[in-house]
Amino acid sequence: MNAEIRKKIAIALKSLYKEKDEILSIDIEINRTSDKVHGDLYTNVAMKLAKIVKKNPVEIAENIKARITLDDNIIKIEAVAPGYINFFISTKNKYDQIKKILDYSNEFVENGKAKKNIHVEYVSANPTGPLHIGHGRGMILGEMTAKFLAYQGHQIKREYYVNDAGRQIDLLLVSVVLSHIGKSMHVFVDEKENKDGHMLTYKGSYVDSVALSLNGVLKEINRELVISFLNEPIDSLIQYLKERDDYLHIRKSLVDEILDNYIRKDLEAVGINFDSWYNESELYKNGNLDEVLKIIKDKNLSYTKDGALWFKNTQFGDDKDRVLIKTNGDMTYFATDIAYHVYKFKYHDVLIDIWGADHHDYAQRLQTALKALGYDVDTRLQIHLVQFANLSKSGQSISMSTRSGKFYPIQDLVDEIGRDATRFFYLIKRKEHHLEFDIDQAGQENKNNPIYYIQYAHARITKILQDLNDREISEENYNNLNSKSEIEILEIFDRHQETINKAVFEIRPDIITNYLYKLSKVFHSYYAETKILTENVKGERIKLLRCVDKIILDGLEMLDITPMDSM
RNA sequence: GCGUCUGUAGCUCAGUUGGAUAGAGCGUUAGCUUCCGAAGCUAAAGGUCAGAAGUUCGAAUCUUCUCAGGCGCUCCA
Structure with a gap:
């Protein structure tokens, strides 16, 4: 119109x-x-x-x-x-909406728009323990980003980048070794000195289970030798482990154990899927890292100082230069991330990274470096920063740390409120906004809970359509759809196409959650005031209900939430 | 201090590219069941759109400043 x-x-x-x-x-x-x-x-x-x-x-x-x-x-x-x-x-025009909606299907492809090969990376949490509710938002927004881009007609690859070669893995390895020799609670001297109480080793209870599973792999480790390292800084033990012939084998077993028994299961519980998993260690093996470092040196973008290799970030407006290779020879994340992105650029038109907002500074640093290497970062790399979610329960805000073992596993949340409510609540606000996630509210089975309320609308309609059976239905006379709530529903129909399109093209699942909620609200109101299953069922009312139901079903499908026919 | 995200009703949030009188839910208060699922519905009260200045015929929306909160500012990830 x-x-x-x-x-x-x-x-x-x-x-x-x-x-x-x-x-x-x-x-x-x-x-x-x-x-x-x-x-x-x-x-x-x-x-x-x-x-x-x-x-x-x-x-x-x-x-x-x-x-x-x-x-x-x-x-x-x-x-x-x-x-x-x-x-x-005219009302005639409004009623035409009903036909349009019944004919509608979730298709958004705009003709003439270039279809791109897009790489979407999300979650990518260190494989050092179970995923927790702090990971939830990025997880689901990442999945939705990939899905909506696919709706737009692009070719999507969804990838999890596994940091299987960094320091965190070594720290986890130490934690597992400690557990293996029965010293789980040991605290290293450098941990004691750490004033802010920052733990180096991982203290979660899952560490013991992992150690148990790896019993076979760890059996060659000499208990007495490990104990002799306990009164030294943690790096002495790490050094010893790294020098062992079986180090790479142990490390791989450890990462596999975490991925297979925790992370993959966690993702499955929420309904998150990946097309591919890329290991950081690949970058070392296949020479990508060395290659990129050589290019950086050749382009005169780096220098050596204090035994470390530095990238000349200040040349590009950054406050300070950043380390690529540490004095001890380890790569920083900065170095491996540059290499990873260079690798991704080889095979994809556009790269999208879904990161937590705490990486804001780092995002700019990475963009700067890639730009300096000659990549068209402005058009080919998008880093979507997702603001933090503040989860609360019983009025208490929940804080988390994987390291200290104090965290709320995403599995527990799913067990408590269900997969669909989990997804829905993380999607309720746009990613730029902070999110308040009240676990008590999300677990309720009443109108306080928006997803429940929407599901309930669908269940009520389903029931009516079931009870319709052999009742006589009059021919549709759309002129009869003139009550306040009927008009209101028709207006929501009118907004359907533009709303869904906006959500898809701006990658805003929150628009859909909102729209479905509003529609459900008007529907429940209509339901209360209008009896549908009267002696002679009015055809136009049935059509109206079918439309409402269709919009809800289509919307839920977009959010990958399972509709409940009865509840 | 610097960067960045945010600030709309007691709480959680909508608010279209700047448009007509600022919108929901929760909570509070008062009502509604011979009838399709009351797991619901109706109504009332509740606002200096953080504050100030500016641009405009017109600002919650744009600009500048101030204030408040989250996050970041490591040879951490």
Whole structure:
């Protein structure tokens, strides 16, 4: 409808101001009125024009109005102060929405738009323990990003980057070794000195189970020798482990154990899927890392100082230069991440990283480095930062640390409130906003819980359609759909297409959660005031319900949430 | 201190590209079951859109400053 009106106005403008390009190129906005008194749609184009042609906006509005003819759809036009042009749309047009919605399917592909090969990386939590609720938001938003991009018609690869070669793995390894020799609670001297109470080793109870599973792999480790390292800084023990012939084998077993028994299961519980898993250690093996470091050196983007290799970040506006290779020879994440992205660039048009907002600074650093290496970062790399979720339970905010073992596993959340509520609540707000996630509310089975409320709408409709059986249904007479809530529902229908499209193209699942909630609200209201299964069931009402149900089902499918026919 | 995200009702949030009188839910208060699922519905009260200035015919929306909160500012990841 908007497009039709826009076209009519454009024609009117052309006849009014044929010679002026400035006017003809003006963006004609058609919006929904906030009050029915003003009709259904309005445009402010006359007020915009007033500035250009220096005339009274109401007069302009009148002129435009005079050049637009009424038809089946537009039954009345008015030009009012301070310059709005209001359009009154026929009920016939509104009822056409019902057919459109019943014919609709989740298809969004815009013709003529270039389809790209896009790599989406998300979660990528260190394989050092179970995933917890702090990972939840990035997990689900990552999955939705990939899904919506696929809806847009792009070719998507969803990848989990496994940091299987960094220091965290070595620290976890030490923790497991300690458990293996029965010294789980040991605290190293450098941990004791750590004033902020920062643990180096992992203290979660899962460490003991992992140690148990790795019993065979660890059996060659000499208990007495390990104990002799306990009164030294932790790096002495790490050094010893790294020098062992079986180090790589042990490390791989450890990472596999964590991935297979924890992370993959956690992801499965929430319904997160990956096409591929890429190991950081690959970058060492296949020479990508060395290659990138060589290019950096050749381009004179690095220098050596204090025994470390530094990237010249300050040349590109950063506060300070950043270390690539530490004095002890270890790579920083910065170095391996550059190599990983260079690798990804080889095979994909666009890279998307879904990261926590705490990586903001780091994101810029990485972009700077890749730009310096000559990549078109502005068009080919998007780093989506996801703000933190503050989860609370019983009024208490939950804080977490994998290291100290104090965390709330995502598995527990799923067990408690279910997979679908978990997904829904993480999606309720746009990623740029902080999210308050009240676990008590998400677990409730009443109207306080939006996902429950939406599911309930679907269940009620399902029940009615089931009970319909052999009842007599009258032919649809859409003119009867004129109660307050029926009109309201029709208006929500009218917004359907643009809402879903906006959600998909702006990658905003929150728009869908919101829309479904509003629709459900009006539906429940309608349900309470109108009895559907009367003696002679009105066909138009059944059509209306089918539409509501279809929108809910389509929406839930987009969010990968399972509808419940009964609850 | 610097960077960044945020600030709308007691709480959690919508608010379309700047448009007409600022919108929900929770909570509070008052009501609604011979009837399709009351796991629900209706209504009332509740606002200096953090504050100030600016741009504009018009600002919750744009600009600047101030204040408050989250996150980051390691040879951590």
